[in-house]
Amino acid sequence: MHRSESAHPLRPFVELTGVSHTYATGGTLAVDGLDIRVNEGEFAAVVGPSGCGKSTLMKLATGLQFPQAGAVVVDGQEVRDPVKIAGMAFQAPTLLPWRTTLENLMLPLEIVEPHRSRLRRNKAEYVAKAEALLESVGLKGAGSKFPWQLSGGMQQRASLCRALIHEPKLLMLDEPFGALDAFTREELWCVIRDLHARMAGSLTVILVTHDLREAVFLADRIFCMSSRPGKIIAEREVGFPRPRDLEITYTPEFSDIVHDLRGRIAHARSTA
Known part of the structure; x- marks a missing residue:
C-alpha cells in the first residue's frame, strides 16, 4: 500500500507556509517564501544544493528556530516552542560516552513528559521497551556496551532508537547515514524502512539528505530546494510499492x- 493511502489519508501534519528566516539581523536569508506540506504517516525527503536551507527547514519544523515571517504548523498546532512529539537523529550519533547504550536510549525519557513523571516507578517496563527497540534494529545485547565499544553503524542504529524511544509522531533525520560506508548505509536504509512500516501510518518522517538514491529508496515524496535562500522548486512522487527491496535501486525506473532530481539540483546550482 502506498503511504498516502494509509489509515490517515492526506491529513497535513507538517506545514510551513510563506516561511522566511535568517540567522542574524541583516544577514543572508536561509529560506525565503518556503512552502511545504507533509501528510501524516508520510515519509518525505528534502534534497537540494549544499547550503540551500535543508537543515534550517528541520530546525523550523521542530521549534529549534522560529521564522521571521510565515507560519509553521505541526499536528494542527502553530509551533511556538520546541516540538515535544518530535524525535531527531543527525549525521553524528552524539551518544554520551559515559553512558551505556541503554542509558543513552533512556535519556529522552528523563526529559520528555509524560515519560519523565512515569520513569522511576515504571523503570522495568521502559527498560524492556528500550531493549526490544535495540533488538528490532539488530542490537540485541548491546545495551550494556558504551558507545566507544560500538562501530559507527551500530552507534547510528542506537541513535535512531533514542530518537524513537519516547514514541514521537514526527521523526526528523538530518543526513543520518552520511558518514557511513556504502554497505552500512544501505543496511540502515532497510532498518529505517522497516521501523517506519511497523508504525503503520502513525509516524511521519522527514529526511534531509544529499544522497539522491537514499531519498528515492525511502521516500513517498521528495521535495527539491533551490539554492539559498531556499524554497521548494520541485516535488516528486515516488510510486514504487512497499516494502521496497534494495534490488529496486538497480532498475531503470x-x-x-x-x-x-540530479538535473533539477544542477539547474538550481547553476542559477544561484
Whole structure:
C-alpha cells in the first residue's frame, strides 16, 4: 500500500507556509517564501544544493528556530516552542560516552513528559521497551556496551532508537547515514524502512539528505530546494510499492528518478 493511502489519508501534519528566516539581523536569508506540506504517516525527503536551507527547514519544523515571517504548523498546532512529539537523529550519533547504550536510549525519557513523571516507578517496563527497540534494529545485547565499544553503524542504529524511544509522531533525520560506508548505509536504509512500516501510518518522517538514491529508496515524496535562500522548486512522487527491496535501486525506473532530481539540483546550482 502506498503511504498516502494509509489509515490517515492526506491529513497535513507538517506545514510551513510563506516561511522566511535568517540567522542574524541583516544577514543572508536561509529560506525565503518556503512552502511545504507533509501528510501524516508520510515519509518525505528534502534534497537540494549544499547550503540551500535543508537543515534550517528541520530546525523550523521542530521549534529549534522560529521564522521571521510565515507560519509553521505541526499536528494542527502553530509551533511556538520546541516540538515535544518530535524525535531527531543527525549525521553524528552524539551518544554520551559515559553512558551505556541503554542509558543513552533512556535519556529522552528523563526529559520528555509524560515519560519523565512515569520513569522511576515504571523503570522495568521502559527498560524492556528500550531493549526490544535495540533488538528490532539488530542490537540485541548491546545495551550494556558504551558507545566507544560500538562501530559507527551500530552507534547510528542506537541513535535512531533514542530518537524513537519516547514514541514521537514526527521523526526528523538530518543526513543520518552520511558518514557511513556504502554497505552500512544501505543496511540502515532497510532498518529505517522497516521501523517506519511497523508504525503503520502513525509516524511521519522527514529526511534531509544529499544522497539522491537514499531519498528515492525511502521516500513517498521528495521535495527539491533551490539554492539559498531556499524554497521548494520541485516535488516528486515516488510510486514504487512497499516494502521496497534494495534490488529496486538497480532498475531503470529508479535511475530515471535519481537522474531527474540530479538535473533539477544542477539547474538550481547553476542559477544561484
